[in-house]
Amino acid sequence: MTLLQTLNEKAKQIAVRSPWIYRINAGSCNGCDVECATTALIPRYDVERLGCQYCGSPRHADIVLITGPLTARIKDDVLRVFAEVPDPKVTVAVGVCPISGGIFRESYAVHAPVDQYLPVDVNVPGCPPRPQAIIEGIAQAIAIWRERI
C-alpha cells in the first residue's frame, strides 16, 4: 500500500466522524428553519453530539438540509447553491413542503416536490418536524453518508 492510499484511508476514517451540515431555505415559511436552528443551538437537543456542525458555505458541506417548497423565484438560486456542494453529499428534506408541497401543494408559485430537481435521500415529514425528528433524519443521513464516502 502506497503512502497516498494510506493517507486516503486515514482521511476517510476521520471524515466520517464529522459531517458538516448546510441549510438551504427554498422559500420556507421559517417554521422548519427555526426548528433546524433549535436542533443545533439549544443544549437540550444539540445535534453536535453526532459530530455535525452547521457551516456557512456550501463548499464545506457534507449533508444538505432543504426546507421550503422550492418557490418559482428561488428555484434557480437553490439549484446553483446545491450544485456547489461537493460530492459525496446527502440531502435531507425537512418538513412536508420539500417532500410534497404540503399546504402549498399544486400552487402555481411552487415547484414542489423538490426531488424532481435534486437527488433527495432522506425525508423528514412534519409541519414543522420536532427537533428530535430532525435529529432522527440527520442520523439516517449520516448512516447513508458513511456508505458513500
Place this chain on the structure above:
Amino acid sequence: MNFLKIFVRNLVNGPSTVSFPFGPAWTPARMRGRIEFKLPSCTGCRACEQVCAPGAIRFDKTPEGLRFMMWHNTCVFCGLCEFYCPTDAIHQSDDWHMAHAVDQKFSMAIRELIPYTNCSACGMKTLASAPNPVGINPPYTPEEIEQHRQLCPACRKKALAERGNPS
C-alpha cells in the same frame, strides 16, 4: 454565591440534553403525530376530505368500493380530520418517528377500501355500512341495527318509516 447554587443544581440534575437518538425521547401527551385510520368505524361521510387543508386525504370511487387514501408526507398534522370525524374513525397518535429514506416514500400512506355490498331487499349495489361506528347509538335493538345494515339507504328509509317510532 449564585454560581454555587447553579453548580449544585447541575450536579444533582445532570445534563439537560435529551439522549435521543441514543436513548428514548420524551413525547408530550397531546402531541399531534401520525394519523391512524380505523376502517370498521368509517361511514364514508368524507368530512375529513372536505376539511383537509393540504389535500392529504382523498376518497376515490373504484369498482370494488370507496377507497380511502391518506398521505403522511402531505399531512400538516393540524388535527381537523380527527376533530370533524363524527365516528372517531380517524385518530391522531403521538407517533412522530416518521423520518424515512426516500425509496420508502410511497409506503408512507394509508390505503383502505370500504367495499360495495348488495342490498338485501332490492339487490342494488350499495356501500357496506360501518360495523362499529363509535359515538353513535341509534335507539334500536342490536338485531334491528344488524338488519338495517344490510339495506341500501332507500330501503333503510322505507323500513324505518314502516317500523314507526323507535321504542
